[in-house]
Amino acid sequence: MPQSRLTLVVATALIIAVSPFAAVASYNSEEHKLIVDRGAALVNIRSAVLPLPTRMLNYTSTQMIAGYKAAKHLAVGIESNDASQYSDQTRKVQDNSYWSDPSTRAGFAQLAGNLNIHVPLASEVAPRTIVVTIWDGTADAAMTMGELAALYGDYRRTVNCSTTGTTTGRCYLTNRNSPQYVIGWTRPDGIIDFAYGDDCFGALNLDCGWRPDPVATRTYLRAIGSGLWPPYGGYGNQVQNTAYASEELDAGWWGDEMLRIANVNDWHFSQAAVAWYVGMHRLALKYVALARSDNRYWNVALNYEASALHSLTDLFAFGHVVTSRDRTSFKIMGINNLTGDPAYAWMENVSAMGGGYRDPGTGKVELTSILPNIADMTNNRNDFMETDRGSWAFVAKTEHDYHDQFNNGGATVMNLKRQEFSIFGDAKLRFTPEATQRVIVEAVRASIQSLFDAYESPKSIDVIGAVGSSYFDALLNIPVYVKSNTGNQFNGMWARYAIKMDAITGAGIVPDTTHCVIPFLDGQETVPAARATPCATPASPSQTAIVSQLLQANGDLGKGDQQGLDASGNANGGYDVGDFLAWVRRTNATPSAKGGRP
């Protein structure tokens, strides 16, 4: 029998203390999917001829919602948002076959998350989205950009695509193709089983009919990307994993993998998230350039972009804005002797492509505004790394607590366009104001759109991917300033990444100062005291600059303010007289000078 199965209730006080649900995740998968697909729906793919089945695909709302319903049905046997419909007597349901005891947190713990999967309303889903080809271990399959953005980051660390030969453009979502040995038998390729869902009933526990039938890997991964939580242990697998490391074709393996990744997911947080987004987006641009002559590279570009979008959207969760995990993640990688792993080296290169610099001593990721020439590294398809928290569990738990505290509390923030909006975090997208959701959708749209704009651009990829390029305009939407937050610890403070993000985008609104910058906060640090007054108030753009930008080709108004005025005006992508008119009306401005010469 496998040694690592979660079949025993071994819960010491220490384990309970340091083993919260360790997945310091961000938005839930269905939230990532929903918001990314909404953004993708608004993209104009221009003249690009995508390699089928990759394409812009129209859906009915019923078809789009069906993916979420299927995920929830497989997980808990219901397809609505009414958790009272759930019955633990329904057969062939994932969570009815993986036992749990909520009163002691023993057993498997994913049931609560699965009952909370939000099946969107027709009004919430986009009528179309980009679907992208992936390889699921057996064959090509197509997933939506939203599903891929949910999977990359939380369930798969790296993006691995073939860039040579007949398989060019094949992007792998699994570590291998070959059949795997599991619990005494060999499973065929491309099938996910629920073998460890052995909560059996009836005489002598012989009836295991609660276990779902095996499903195609693509089906299970699509369900995960639509919100399904795979089985994971109530103590964050601190006691044991569900499956052996090689048992990728078991549903429980994906829950194990989620927790392994969550232990070290620094690229979802603060400066490291910015570096990851910029790095992956630049690499996506590199493959767009190759797609100009071979459209199979679109698959590579869009898979890289999906990974970039995971971190981009995470930065709309307040816990991810203020909390850092780079120091702890690096230490965990160190104690597991994984800093030399090829997959980790690949990930570090992504960060470097985004201007990230990891201090080899502290492990902190600092941002620079110098972006190196774009170069990818060879990567192994198998990116498995056994990343146990070990002695860093207490620190990781504190980071988990900070993450939850600030995600739940939320904040009113401002982005580089000076748009103000409210943000929260996990499982709260449905409660997030529509105005905020539109900002997130616009970030996604702008990011994906820039790939298709780059496709038609005559400029070299190094020019397109240089500091100040408009191809980073998605970042103009990211929160950079905290107007106020629940708890008031960060009122009037700039995010740690704000000044570098300002430089990379060319926004021109963040003061070049270390004053009033959110301090580095991870599990070794304490939360700052509440502030009675805002630390700093951003200066508004001058009327002179707003007028001169309208009248002159090279005015004084920064890109951030131009895009902000456009977003508050006719939102046609550039600052113009319509945006100016909207500003006049909003502010009741009057001319500052008469018509005659002085």
Place this chain on the structure above:
Amino acid sequence: MNRACAALLALLAIGCSDDSTGAGANHGTLRVELTSPNSGLDGAAVVVLTGPAAPRSVTAATGLTLWGAPVTTTPGSVAVTGVLSTGAILTLEVDDVTLVSQYSATLREVAAHDTTVALRALAGYSLTVVR
């Protein structure tokens, strides 16, 4: 007073007048008139003015607001906001109105007056400079 003295006084009078305005004998005003396919439906425009010299002053028609004045260069740009209808939208004070044919005005952008503030296509719009 002989004729020479009278002529001198006249010149001095003109000179005194010129001292206060800097204008010549042909100093005066020109009008910039808009022809619009959306008369009464536009709310803002950017106008580029060109001429032999920058206008001494620019004023907006009644009900409109002028932005970006004074114009000190040629070409130079101003914006006007308000309900834009076919007819005069600007008045230019120039040194020599006889050079009216050398003055021109072009529309660079026009936006709808409604809440969309949408940018208009410029087909059908025109500006003319007249005395």
